[in-house]
Amino acid sequence: MNADPAVPGHDDSTKTLMTTETTDRSEISATLRDNAEVAAALGRRYEAGFVTDIETDSLPPGLSEDIIRQLSALKHEPEWMTEWRLQAYRHWLTMPEPHWAKLNIGAIDFQAISYYASPRNRPKSLDEVDPKLLETYDKLGVPLHERAKLAGVAVDAVFDSVSVGTTFRKELAEAGVIFCSMSEAIREYPELVRQYLGSVVPIGDNYFAALNSAVFSDGSFVFIPKGVRCPMELSTYFRINAGHTGQFERTLIIAEEGAYVSYLEGCTAPMRDENQLHAAVVELVALEKAQIKYSTVQNWYPGDEEGRGGIYNFVTKRGDCRGDDSKISWTQVETGSAITWKYPSCVLRGDRSVGEFYSVALTHHRQQADTGTKMIHLGKGTKSKIVSKGISAGRSSNSYRGLVKVEKSASGARNYTQCDSLLIGKKCGAHTFPYMEVKNPSAIVEHEATTSKISDDQLFYCRSRGIGEEDAVSMIVDGFCKQVFRELPMEFAVEAKKLLEVSLEGAVG
Amino acid sequence: MSEPQRTPFVESLQDAAARVQLAGSGIGWLDAARRENLEAFVAAGLPDTRTEAWKYTALRALGQRRFALGDAQAAARAVDAAAFALPGVDGPVLAFVNGVFRADLSRLNALPAGLDLQPLSQALRGDAEPLRFALSRHYREGGDAFARLNAALAGDGVVLRVAAGAKVLGPVQLVFVGAPAEGDLAWHLRHVIELGEGAELSLVEQHVASGAQQHLGTQVADIVLRKGARLDHVTLQQAAAGGTLVRRDSLHLGEDAQARLHVLELGGALVRHDLHATLAGDRARLATGGVFVLRGRQHMDTQMAIRHQALDTASESVWRGVADERSRGVYRGAIVVAPGADGSDASLSSKNLLLSGQAEIDTKPELEIYADEVKAAHGATVGQLDERSLFYLRSRGIPLGEARAMLTAAFCRAVFASVSHGGLREALDQRLMAHLPSA
Numbered sequence: 001m002n003a004d005p006a007v008p009g010h011d012d013s014t015k016t017l018m019t020t021e022t023t024d025r026s027e028i029s030a031t032l033r034d035n036a037e038v039a040a041a042l043g044r045r046y047e048a049g050f051v052t053d054i055e056t057d058s059l060p061p062g063l064s065e066d067i068i069r070q071l072s073a074l075k076h077e078p079e080w081m082t083e084w085r086l087q088a089y090r091h092w093l094t095m096p097e098p099h100w101a102k103l104n105i106g107a108i109d110f111q112a113i114s115y116y117a118s119p120r121n122r123p124k125s126l127d128e129v130d131p132k133l134l135e136t137y138d139k140l141g142v143p144l145h146e147r148a149k150l151a152g153v154a155v156d157a158v159f160d161s162v163s164v165g166t167t168f169r170k171e172l173a174e175a176g177v178i179f180c181s182m183s184e185a186i187r188e189y190p191e192l193v194r195q196y197l198g199s200v201v202p203i204g205d206n207y208f209a210a211l212n213s214a215v216f217s218d219g220s221f222v223f224i225p226k227g228v229r230c231p232m233e234l235s236t237y238f239r240i241n242a243g244h245t246g247q248f249e250r251t252l253i254i255a256e257e258g259a260y261v262s263y264l265e266g267c268t269a270p271m272r273d274e275n276q277l278h279a280a281v282v283e284l285v286a287l288e289k290a291q292i293k294y295s296t297v298q299n300w301y302p303g304d305e306e307g308r309g310g311i312y313n314f315v316t317k318r319g320d321c322r323g324d325d326s327k328i329s330w331t332q333v334e335t336g337s338a339i340t341w342k343y344p345s346c347v348l349r350g351d352r353s354v355g356e357f358y359s360v361a362l363t364h365h366r367q368q369a370d371t372g373t374k375m376i377h378l379g380k381g382t383k384s385k386i387v388s389k390g391i392s393a394g395r396s397s398n399s400y401r402g403l404v405k406v407e408k409s410a411s412g413a414r415n416y417t418q419c420d421s422l423l424i425g426k427k428c429g430a431h432t433f434p435y436m437e438v439k440n441p442s443a444i445v446e447h448e449a450t451t452s453k454i455s456d457d458q459l460f461y462c463r464s465r466g467i468g469e470e471d472a473v474s475m476i477v478d479g480f481c482k483q484v485f486r487e488l489p490m491e492f493a494v495e496a497k498k499l500l501e502v503s504l505e506g507a508v509g
Numbered sequence: 510m511s512e513p514q515r516t517p518f519v520e521s522l523q524d525a526a527a528r529v530q531l532a533g534s535g536i537g538w539l540d541a542a543r544r545e546n547l548e549a550f551v552a553a554g555l556p557d558t559r560t561e562a563w564k565y566t567a568l569r570a571l572g573q574r575r576f577a578l579g580d581a582q583a584a585a586r587a588v589d590a591a592a593f594a595l596p597g598v599d600g601p602v603l604a605f606v607n608g609v610f611r612a613d614l615s616r617l618n619a620l621p622a623g624l625d626l627q628p629l630s631q632a633l634r635g636d637a638e639p640l641r642f643a644l645s646r647h648y649r650e651g652g653d654a655f656a657r658l659n660a661a662l663a664g665d666g667v668v669l670r671v672a673a674g675a676k677v678l679g680p681v682q683l684v685f686v687g688a689p690a691e692g693d694l695a696w697h698l699r700h701v702i703e704l705g706e707g708a709e710l711s712l713v714e715q716h717v718a719s720g721a722q723q724h725l726g727t728q729v730a731d732i733v734l735r736k737g738a739r740l741d742h743v744t745l746q747q748a749a750a751g752g753t754l755v756r757r758d759s760l761h762l763g764e765d766a767q768a769r770l771h772v773l774e775l776g777g778a779l780v781r782h783d784l785h786a787t788l789a790g791d792r793a794r795l796a797t798g799g800v801f802v803l804r805g806r807q808h809m810d811t812q813m814a815i816r817h818q819a820l821d822t823a824s825e826s827v828w829r830g831v832a833d834e835r836s837r838g839v840y841r842g843a844i845v846v847a848p849g850a851d852g853s854d855a856s857l858s859s860k861n862l863l864l865s866g867q868a869e870i871d872t873k874p875e876l877e878i879y880a881d882e883v884k885a886a887h888g889a890t891v892g893q894l895d896e897r898s899l900f901y902l903r904s905r906g907i908p909l910g911e912a913r914a915m916l917t918a919a920f921c922r923a924v925f926a927s928v929s930h931g932g933l934r935e936a937l938d939q940r941l942m943a944h945l946p947s948a
Contacts, residue, residue: 100561406891408866423881427848432876437565438891441863445891447874453881 059116065089068214071116075183078190088203088213095207101341101370102399102431108312113277115215115248175231177261178223182250185221192223196254200283200320200347208279208314208341216250216281224259224290233489235264249280255290257323262293264492276301278337279314288323288350293331295488297496300336302503305394307366310338317344321353321379329356330373331487333496335503338367343401345374348382348410355384358484360496362503363396363428372402372433377410377443386417389481392428393504399431406443413440419449422480424473424504474501516572519554522658522695523547525578531664533633542645547661549647555654562652565839565871566781566810571753576695576725578662583609586688588719590614593684597932598713600679601626603667606686606719608696608726610665614684623675623708629666629699640668643701643731655755655781659729663699666728669712673705673735680711680743680930685728687749689720700730704738704766711741711930718749718776725753732758734766736790741769743933745940748776750805757783764790764819771928772799773937774809775944784813788822788853795824798924802917802944803836803868810839817845821852829921830861832868843875844885851882859889862920864913894920914945 059067059074068089072082097108172179178189185193203213224230255261278300284292294317303310313336319328330344346355357373375384384404392398398421406413421430432449454476462472477500478485485493515523526547533539555568580586583606593604603626604614610628620626632640648656671677685698704710716726726748734740748754754777762768774780786795801809815824830838844855861870874887894916902912921941928934 421876421878423878423883426881428881429877429879431878432887433873434875434889435871435873436889436891437869437871438861438863439866439869441866441868441893443863443891444893445889447887447889449874449876449887451876451878451883451885453883 058114061114062111063089063113063115063215067115071215074116075186077183077186080190080194081186084198084203085214088210089215091204092207092210092214095204095210098207101401102397102433103339103341103368103370104397105312105339108277110211116217171231176225176228177230178221179234180221182216182219182221182252185252189221189223192254193221193252196252196283196285197250198283200285200318201281201316206316209281209316212248212250212279212281212316216248219249219251219280220253221251222253222261222263224255224261226256227258228256229259230261233262233264235266247278247280251280251282253283253292253294254285255287255292257287258289259287260291262295262489264295264297264489266297266299266492266495277312277314280316282315282317282344284319284328286319286321286323286326286328286353289325290323291327291329292319293329294319294344295492296330296332296334297488297492297499298332298334298336298340299499301338302336302365302367303338305365307338310367311336312339313337313342314339315342317342318347319345319355320347321350321355321382323353324350324379325352326350327354327356329358329487331358331484332360332371333484333488333492333499334359334361334369334371335499337369340367340369340371342371343373345376346384347376347378348384348413349378351379352381352383353379354382357384357386357388358487359388360391360481360484360500361389361398361400362391362500363393363398364503365394365396367394367396369397370399370401372400374403375405375415377404377406377413377415379410381412382410383414384416386415386419387483388417388419389484390419390421390430391424391477391480391500391504392421392430393424395427397429397431399433400449401433403435403437404445404447406438406440406445408439410440411442413443413445415443415445417447419447420480421449421451422477423451423453470505474504477504515551516554517575518572519551521575522578522662523551525576525695526662529578529662529664531662532630533637533664536633536637538641538645539633539637542647543661545647546657550654550657550661553654553657556652560652562650562812565837566779566808571725571779574693576693578695579664580607580609580690580694580696582690583607583688584611586690586719588614588686588688592717592719593682593686593715595682595713595932595936598680598682598930598936600681602682602684603628604684604686605665605698606688607690607694607724608665608698614686621675621677621679623672624677624681625668625670625672626681627668629668629701630664632668640701644699655727656729656757659697659699659727659757662695663697663727663729666699667702669700669702669710671704671708671710671738674707675705676709678709678711680713680741680933683712683714685714685716685726687716687718687722687724687726687752689722690724693723693725695725695727698726698728700728702730702732704734704740706735707737708735709739712743713933714742714744716744716746716748716754716776718747718752720749721751722749723751723753723778724749725755727755728757730756730758731761733761734763734768736763737765738763739767741929742771743928743930743937744770744772745937746772746774746776746780747940748780750776750778752777753779755781758785760784760786760795762786762788762790762793762795765792766790767794769796769927769929770798771925771937772797772811773925773941774799774801774811775940777807777809779808781810782812784811785816786814786824787816787818788824789819791820791822793819793822796927797824797826797828798927799828800830800921800924800941801838802831802921802941803838804834804946805836806834807836808839809837812841814843814845815855816847817850817853817855818847819850822850823854824856826857827924828857828859829924830859830870830872831864831917831921832861832870833864835865835867837869837871840872841875842873842887843877844887845877846880846883846885848879850880853880853883853885855883855885857887859887860920861889861891862893862917863891864893910946914942917945918942
């Protein structure tokens with residue numbers, strides 16, 4: 001990308017902070033045009049596939065201690081944060097890349113990635129937000145600006161690593177809720193961040209979490225104080241825009257005693273012909289009687305029919321039910337990304353705490369997904385429920401990988417797991433790898449899984465009622481996923497349903 | 510992976526291999542296969558728990574032990590034949606003590622027509638060529654240490670062939686006895702079993718102990734069913750309480766072939782059973798059923814993988830596990846439906862009882878599906894005896910221990926309902942009941 005092969009870390013920071021050349025953008029547009037032609041020719045619609053022309057400040061590609069220091073300096077971070085990042089980086093260097101997942105991944109060149117990019121003109125308020133950016137959200141249907149208020153959703157939009165607009169801050173502040181970008185939280189609420197950051201996913205937890213800890217760009221920070229029920233759904237839209245810019249979000253949500261929050265995360269990325277790396281970490285902390293509901297609709301660019309391009313999505317999501325009677329619920333609809341490696345988990349530490357995982361994962365063409373959950377039962381009377389629906393089409397591969405672990409201390413623990421897979425087409429794969437480890441004799445753990453294709457009878461019935469084949473498949477898939485969709489907040493459920501329809505186009509017939 | 514150390518285990522067996530004269534040595538291809546497998550075993554050593562297939566079974570303690578290879582006095586060891594007698598079951602018997610064939614305990618006269626049954630050591634003295642394919646295998650997977658060891662050091666075993674169309678139903682009994690010796694022994698047996706087109710065989714495999722010892726036994730069996738062949742295979746494992754037993758059965762089913770396997774695992778300190786089945790021919794059918802009942806510090810690890818790779822194949826698996834005291838039961842049941850294997854119908858159930866706070870159950874049913882005209886389902890549970898059923902039995906005056914044994918037996922027994930040989934079914938029930946503590 002950068003014509004100047006600057007050696008990272010050997011110049012001073014002002015020199016290495018460079019602007020992406022305009023010539024690069026024209027290259028990108030050319031690639032995009034080709035892509036658009038290919039997509040049009042193959043009849044595939046990818047509604048979010050466009051690139052916004054915005055000048056970007058980036059660090060040069062590459063990863064070293066100096067780059068991390070520069071990144072930290074750019075974000076005006078305190079010394080302890082820089083040290084934390086460096087510690088994570090040093091640990092990351094000692095770790096091997098994991099290969100246990102059922103994924104076929106090309107080698108990732110971590111030195112070819114630029115670890116920081118931010119929109120150039122930082123706006124002071126929403127009105128100053130680059131109109132092109134707002135236009136982008138417009139196309140995506142993000143309810144920002146006026147529409148945000150109508151939709152009743154507070155949006156903390158992450159655009160190329162830095163939050164550019166946050167709405168509803170005042171209303172939330174009145175309730176005592178802190179909802180801001182992670183960079184801001186590090187500056188404004190260092191004590192809270194220091195107390196909780198890395199307490200659920202330690203810096204050395206796994207390869208990608210360590211990488212994220214070292215170079216995380218931004219993300220959301222949510223703090224719900226004791227006894228407060230967050231007055232609105234919180235939402236973030238993530239978007240990857242600049243080429244070669246991996247995004248490394250870091251999200252931290254803390255719900256104090258008796259607090260409640262529902263957080264929505266949705267993402268979509270423009271079409272691009274290069275693999276883009278995304279390694280996020282999400283940490284949830286639920287104290288006594290607190291409840292956190294975390295919903296995701298993920299629709300990143302999955303690559304084209306031949307599997308070129310697309311996002312590599314390596315995510316570590318973990319919730320810690322620290323207090324008694326707390327509850328963490330994960331709901332995810334995964335339709336995008338070329339590669340998904342994601343296991344939202346719950347550590348059920350508090351007595352009678354509850355963990356839930358509802359997932360729909362759809363793969364098409366050459367997408368690969370290895371996703372599932374972990375439920376670690378430590379407290380007495382803890383309960384967990386897992387409902388996973390996998391849909392594979394084209395030449396894709398879709399795996400559920402889950403762990404239910406009941407430790408000796410977890411008397412009366414209860415788990416119920418249901419994993420169903422639907423196959424559409426002859427060349428796809430659907431796999432189920434559930435691990436059950438039980439050490440307490442009063443625990444009950446149950447797992448059920450089925451794999452089948454869409455039943456000919458159901459299809460025939462719909463067709464005989466005059467419903468076209470694609471519509472019929474989409475109805476049946478919708479029914480298959482219903483158990484998960486009804487866990488989503490309503491506006492998300494509608495979006496999720498639409499996403500499945502778009503993603504399944506061309507899968508039958 | 511870190512560089513494997515040459516553990517005392519590897520050292521003792523490697524040294525022994527250099528001194529021992531195995532049956533069949535001098536046959537060029539066999540010598541080469543043994544040498545190469547030994548080299549692979551020594552180079553890789555025993556797998557650690559980072560190897561997925563050994564995730565729940567740590568071999569560190571075994572790696573620190575030393576074993577003598579083979580038993581020179583095997584022929585003289587006193588063995589009580591009552592230990593493996595199955596009332597109501599007759600037919601040919603092939604018996605081994607500490608891995609050595611014992612003609613005096615075997616019954617090989619008047620074999621039924623179409624049955625060829627002999628110890629491997631004897632078969633190798635004749636024309637060894639038909640065994641070449643099976644015995645010159647290489648094991649390349651990271652977790653294949655014991656298969657390599659077996660391929661390097663097995664000097665005896667069972668060669669069993671049923672001619673096309675022949676029916677051998679008065680079950681053939683294979684008996685493996687562990688007897689106390691001067692030290693801890695390692696013995697390795699290699700079996701080659703083949704059923705010709707349309708052949709039928711009923712087979713019983715028993716592992717028994719004649720006195721306390723801590724031997725290591727490994728066995729590798731290749732079982733091939735040609736078109737339309739039928740196999741009924743029952744395994745009764747009651748190895749010595751201190752023993753280590755590692756078995757690997759590879760099953761290959763041709764067109765229209767049918768196999769039914771039943772396993773009852775009661776004995777041993779550390780027992781590992783790998784069962785790999787390939788449904789290679791159209792309409793092949795496989796039923797597996799297994800029970801393990803563990804006590805003390807027993808560790809039992811069953812790794813089953815069934816591969817459907819032809820049209821309209823079916824498999825059904827029913828496994829039950831009971832872990833009490835400080836024992837640990839591990840079960841993996843993988844079903845793979847290969848691309849193009851349309852019409853596959855696979856089901857698997859793994860239910861387990863965890864009866865003690867010090868015991869552990871790790872179960873992992875897996876589905877790997879690459880075809881779409883498929884029905885595949887699995888279920889797994891871990892739980893305990895139903896309190897209300899226990900209460901009901903106690904209210905009828907049945908003491909707690911007995912009530913627990915009754916419910917546990919009922920939980921396991923369902924697996925053996927499909928054993929067709931009446932006498933065998935009874936024997937399995939009886940061994941199971943005798944094993945459950947009733948006080």
